[in-house]
Every structure is written in C-alpha cells, then in structure tokens.
Amino acid sequence: xxxxxxxxxxxxxLIVAVGITLTAIPLAAISFELGFAWAVxxxxxxxxxxxxxxxxxxxxxxxxxxxxMTSSRGSGILLSVxxxxxxxxxxxxxxxxxxxxxxxTGSVVALITAVFYLNSAIRVHHHAAQPVRGxx
Numbered sequence: 001x002x003x004x005x006x007x008x009x010x011x012x013x014l015i016v017a018v019g020i021t022l023t024a025i026p027l028a029a030i031s032f033e034l035g036f037a038w039a040v041x042x043x044x045x046x047x048x049x050x051x052x053x054x055x056x057x058x059x060x061x062x063x064x065x066x067x068x069m070t071s072s073r074g075s076g077i078l079l080s081v082x083x084x085x086x087x088x089x090x091x092x093x094x095x096x097x098x099x100x101x102x103x104x105t106g107s108v109v110a111l112i113t114a115v116f117y118l119n120s121a122i123r124v125h126h127h128a129a130q131p132v133r134g135x136x
Contacts, residue, residue, distance in 0.1 A: 001053055002053055002054075002055045002061050003050075003053045003054050003055065004054075004055050004057070009050075009054055012050065012054075013050075016042075016043075016046040019042075020038075020039055020042045020043060020046070023038060023042070024036070024039040024042075032097075032098045032099055032102075033099050033102055036099065036102050036103070036106060037102065039106075040105070040106045040109055043109075044109060044113070047069075047113060051064075051068075051069040051070070052064065054070070054071070055071060056070075056071025056072060057071075058071075059071050067116075067119055067120055067123050068120055068123070068124065069116055069117050069119075069120035070117070070120055070121070070124065071124070072124065073121045073122075073124050073125040074121075075121075076117050076118065076120045076121025076124060077117075077118070077121045079114075079117040080114045080115075080117035080118040080121060081114075082114075083110045083111070083113045083114035083117060084110075084111065084114040086107075086110040086114075087107045087108070087109075087110035087111035087113075087114060088107070088111075089107075090103055090104075090106050090107035090110060091103075091104060091107035091111075094107060
C-alpha cells in the first residue's frame with residue numbers, strides 16, 4: 001500500500017492526530033504516565049508508517065532505502081524543524097510535568113525523529129545530485 005495523493009496524506013495525518021488525542025487524554029486521566037507513553041509510542045508508529053507508505057509524485061512503489069523518510073528535501077527539512085521544536089519545547093516543559101523523566105524521554109524521542117528527518121533531507125539531496133552509475 002502506497003499513499004500518493006495529497007488529500008489521502010492529509011486524511012492520514014488528521015486521523016492520526018485526532019486518534020492519538022482522543023486516546024491519550026482518557027489514558028492520561030487514568031495515569032499521566034500511561035497517556036504520555038501511549039502518545040509517544042503512537043506518534044513514533046505513525047511516523048514509521050508514513051515514512052514507509054507515503055510516496056512522492058515520481059517515486060516508485062519499490063521499498064525505500066532505510067534512511068529515506070520523505071521524497072523531497074524540503075519536506076524532510078520541514079518535518080525535522082517541526083520535531084526539533086517539539087523536542088525543545090517538551091524538554092523545557094519537562095520539569096513542570098508530573099513526570100519529568102518521562103517528559104525528557106519524550107523530548108529525546110522527538111529530537112531523534114528530527115535527526116532522522118534531517119538525515120533523510122541531506123541524503124535525498126545528495127543522492128539526487130549524484131549521477132547514476134553508467135550515466136554521463
């Protein structure tokens with residue numbers, strides 16, 4: 001299964017955002033740690049699914065290289081910045097949290113995700129600039 005159309009991608013993102021929110025809030029009401037852990041794990045799973053299934057206009061259906069998170073440099077940079085801001089914000093707010101250790105862990109996960117997207121953006125650009133063997 002490959003997700004190609006912008007409307008389907010937006011639909012996936014909305015379902016993920018609403019789904020995580022609607023499940024994390026009741027879980028956090030039971031236990032902050034449970035709700036927070038669920039949200040972090042669900043977000044990582046959603047990012048992994050999106051990285052493996054979203055495809056750009058000219059991309060093939062073949063499996064992506066392990067490092068490739070997006071089809072373009074711009075989207076890789078944008079998502080890297082988004083997760084960087086999320087990680088920094090979570091780390092600053094961690095000490096006001098009911099569970100600072102868990103909040104710092106969540107911020108580290110967001111920062112690692114930012115690094116993955118940045119690596120993808122750099123390599124997509126570098127890979128596109130390299131001539132394919134046998135071409136002039």
